[in-house]
Amino acid sequence: MTAYDAIVELNDHTHWAFGTGFDDPLAGIDTSVPPGTDTAEQCLALGDDALIMSHRLAEWCTNAPELEDEVALANLALDLLGQARLLLSRAAQARGDGETEDTLAYLRAEHEFHNVRLAELPRGDFAHEIARLLVFSTWRLAVLERLVDAPDPVLAAIAAKGVKELTYHREYAAGWTVRLGDGTDFSHGRMAAALEAVWPYVDELFDSREARDEFDAAIRQVLEEATLAVPDVSSAARVAGKAGRDGVHTEAMGYLLAEMQSVARAHPGATW
Amino acid sequence: MTEHGDERSREERSRRERSELASERSERPVASAPPAGAHESTGAAIKQNWPLFEVFVRSKRGLNHVHVGSLHAADADMALHHARDLYTRRNEGVSIWVVRSDAITASSPDEKDPFFAPSGDKVYRHPTFYEIPDGVPHI
Numbered sequence: 390m391t392a393y394d395a396i397v398e399l400n401d402h403t404h405w406a407f408g409t410g411f412d413d414p415l416a417g418i419d420t421s422v423p424p425g426t427d428t429a430e431q432c433l434a435l436g437d438d439a440l441i442m443s444h445r446l447a448e449w450c451t452n453a454p455e456l457e458d459e460v461a462l463a464n465l466a467l468d469l470l471g472q473a474r475l476l477l478s479r480a481a482q483a484r485g486d487g488e489t490e491d492t493l494a495y496l497r498a499e500h501e502f503h504n505v506r507l508a509e510l511p512r513g514d515f516a517h518e519i520a521r522l523l524v525f526s527t528w529r530l531a532v533l534e535r536l537v538d539a540p541d542p543v544l545a546a547i548a549a550k551g552v553k554e555l556t557y558h559r560e561y562a563a564g565w566t567v568r569l570g571d572g573t574d575f576s577h578g579r580m581a582a583a584l585e586a587v588w589p590y591v592d593e594l595f596d597s598r599e600a601r602d603e604f605d606a607a608i609r610q611v612l613e614e615a616t617l618a619v620p621d622v623s624s625a626a627r628v629a630g631k632a633g634r635d636g637v638h639t640e641a642m643g644y645l646l647a648e649m650q651s652v653a654r655a656h657p658g659a660t661w
Numbered sequence: 662m663t664e665h666g667d668e669r670s671r672e673e674r675s676r677r678e679r680s681e682l683a684s685e686r687s688e689r690p691v692a693s694a695p696p697a698g699a700h701e702s703t704g705a706a707i708k709q710n711w712p713l714f715e716v717f718v719r720s721k722r723g724l725n726h727v728h729v730g731s732l733h734a735a736d737a738d739m740a741l742h743h744a745r746d747l748y749t750r751r752n753e754g755v756s757i758w759v760v761r762s763d764a765i766t767a768s769s770p771d772e773k774d775p776f777f778a779p780s781g782d783k784v785y786r787h788p789t790f791y792e793i794p795d796g797v798p799h800i
Contacts, residue, residue, distance in 0.1 A: 455711075455733070457746065458743075464746050560742075
């Protein structure tokens with residue numbers, strides 16, 4: 390042990406100057422499925438949210454207003470895709486019916502997806518994406534924080550990893566909400582319109598009062614700084630009382646799946 | 662504007678940006694924002710409103726911050742976030758510094774000889790006459 394060892398984090402990848410020491414989020418965790426939990430349903434729903442939101446964020450590649458924000462949005466999409474893979478893999482394992490993360494993502498029909506409708510809304514302008522991201526990340530952060538000590542150790546580990554990612558997603562969205570809301574009259578108007586467009590899909594996100602209160606407090610703080618008001622709009626209609634979590638989706642969902650699943654369906658079982 | 666129009670102007674803009682950055686790096690001894698009025702399109706005008714920042718990252722194994730590149734941002738806080746997104750995607754860093762490019766004063770290539778040549782023959786300035794103990798690496 391020399392003086393240098395104490396301040397330098399040594400590892401086996403000395404040929405890389407940067408970018409070493411990656412972690413496996415599931416390292417050392419017991420992956421057997423605990424009996425009597427609803428892990429399969431929970432992982433499927435949260436995995437679907439992440440997958441569909443990731444797909445919408447990825448649509449900003451080559452379309453963002455600035456190169457720097459394009460990479461930023463793609464990073465967020467990749468974070469969520471990573472969560473989706475872990476969650477769908479876990480859901481498949483818990484179901485034990487021969488499904489895999491790939492068959493769940495690429496070979497299910499629209500009514501078999503349980504994501505919230507907020508995630509599938511078609512891509513609007515940049516303000517719309519920021520509004521959606523603010524709502525989505527604030528809500529998901531509140532949900533994952535409550536799952537960090539879930540009875541299923543794998544779900545708990547995925548949640549712990551997700552909390553760090555979502556904290557950054559919310560910070561990114563909040564930063565842009567304030568910039569646009571407290572910017573020019575034009576940007577303020579666009580941001581207010583965007584919030585109004587996504588707000589009808591907020592109510593169906595929550596099944597816990599506690600998480601809703603935390604969400605409301607966080608959003609209020611951001612909107613105050615952005616000189617924006619919480620939109621006063623009614624919730625999007627459900628179909629016979631059903632919404633995204635029940636497999637009832639908006640018109641946009643079919644188009645999204647058609648694109649997302651086209652390669653996997655055209656070349657079944659293909660590998661590359 | 663149509664989506665395709667957007668894409669075209671965006672491509673054009675990013676091409677211009679790349680060439681701007683390239684020329685800045687190779688030609689300008691003093692890093693600075695592009696001169697006002699140098700470009701005519703709105704894309705360039707927006708770029709002029711977003712100043713250039715230089716990014717320094719300290720890696721996990723590194724002892725000091727190293728210059729890794731530059732980016733555009735509206736202010737220092739946004740530059741820090743952009744730097745996180747652009748330059749630490751592969752687990753590179755544990756700390757980031759950003760500084761506005763026009764705040765950096767750099768030496769000029771024209772002064773290379775008077776600046777640096779005089780130290781070229783002063784071998785006695787190197788500690789080559791000491792014996793280095795076995796337990797001291799990285800020298």
